[in-house]
Amino acid sequence: MKKFLLLAVLGVVFVPSASVFAQEQAPSGSVDPVARCEAMVETSKERYDANQTRNADNASRISATIEKLEAFITKANELGADTSVLSSDMQTLSTYMNELEADYQAVQDNLSVMMQSDCETMTAEEYRSQVTNAKSLFEALRANVTAIRDLRTTIKTHIDEILSTIKE
Amino acid sequence: MRTSSIFLSAFLALVLLGAGCASAQTDVTTQESSDQAAPSAPTRRPYDRGQDQEDELNEEEDEETVQEEADESQNEVETNTESTAELEDLADDVDDLLGGMDAGESGF
Numbered sequence: 356m357k358k359f360l361l362l363a364v365l366g367v368v369f370v371p372s373a374s375v376f377a378q379e380q381a382p383s384g385s386v387d388p389v390a391r392c393e394a395m396v397e398t399s400k401e402r403y404d405a406n407q408t409r410n411a412d413n414a415s416r417i418s419a420t421i422e423k424l425e426a427f428i429t430k431a432n433e434l435g436a437d438t439s440v441l442s443s444d445m446q447t448l449s450t451y452m453n454e455l456e457a458d459y460q461a462v463q464d465n466l467s468v469m470m471q472s473d474c475e476t477m478t479a480e481e482y483r484s485q486v487t488n489a490k491s492l493f494e495a496l497r498a499n500v501t502a503i504r505d506l507r508t509t510i511k512t513h514i515d516e517i518l519s520t521i522k523e
Numbered sequence: 524m525r526t527s528s529i530f531l532s533a534f535l536a537l538v539l540l541g542a543g544c545a546s547a548q549t550d551v552t553t554q555e556s557s558d559q560a561a562p563s564a565p566t567r568r569p570y571d572r573g574q575d576q577e578d579e580l581n582e583e584e585d586e587e588t589v590q591e592e593a594d595e596s597q598n599e600v601e602t603n604t605e606s607t608a609e610l611e612d613l614a615d616d617v618d619d620l621l622g623g624m625d626a627g628e629s630g631f
Contacts, residue, residue, distance in 0.1 A: 398630045398631065401630065402629070402631075409626075413624055413625065416623055416624060419616075423613050423617045423620070426613055427614065427617070430606060430610055430613070433606070434607075486631045493629035496626055500626035501626070504622075507617075507618065507621035507624075510618075511617075511618055514617070515614075517610075518610060518614065521610070
């Protein structure tokens with residue numbers, strides 16, 4: 356019984372102490388702001404290059420899609436189908452393409468600024484602001500890509516309707 | 524006596540004339556009956572042969588027209604099938620292209 360009481364007392368004394376010790380040793384409390392900034396600059400360069408490649412691929416895909424849709428609409432019209440709704444989808448896709456290009460440019464411009472950060476003088480507040488801004492701009496770009504992927508479903512539905520009409 | 528001979532001669536002439544007319548009428552009636560009774564007699568006159576040739580030509584033309592219409596219909600079906608296949612290919616391309624859209628990651 357005495358042993359249990361002794362263990363309980365020791366536990367009450369040492370467990371909180373260990374917790375405090377662990378907090379003091381945590382890396383978050385001792386992150387080197389310069390190293391963190393340099394990591395951000397490096398990431399910005401990587402994202403910049405990756406975005407460039409990805410955006411070129413996305414733009415190429417949308418352009419090719421519009422060409423294919425134009426060919427589809429022309430052919431379907433020859434077969435007497437009503438393609439007005441699909442034409443409207445194509446216009447929407449064209450609008451999304453312009454918006455995506457603008458969003459992409461905003462992301463890249465911001466990354467360019469981040470790449471040129473002076474890590475010796477950058478404050479923690481400036482760092483947080485830049486990262487938050489980068490995430491926000493990227494979310495706008497991601498939303499645009501999501502809208503295009505949703506439009507893909509709509510286009511598929513309208514194409515299927517036209518094909519059904521032609522086959523009847 | 525002389526007067527009665529004249530009358531007798533005139534009477535005979537009338538009788539003969541009447542008999543001749545009756546015979547001619549009988550011939551005409553017989554011919555008409557014959558024509559009506561056998562309209563499709565095997566005897567082929569030049570007009571009939573020409574008509575037959577025209578009928579044969581028309582029949583051949585009709586057969587050709589039917590064949591042409593069948594060919595056109597077949598061609599139309601084949602064209603529609605090709606066009607539909609082409610449209611389906613385009614639809615697949617559109618779906619693949621837009622399906623490959625990628626936003627990537629922010630990295631931060």
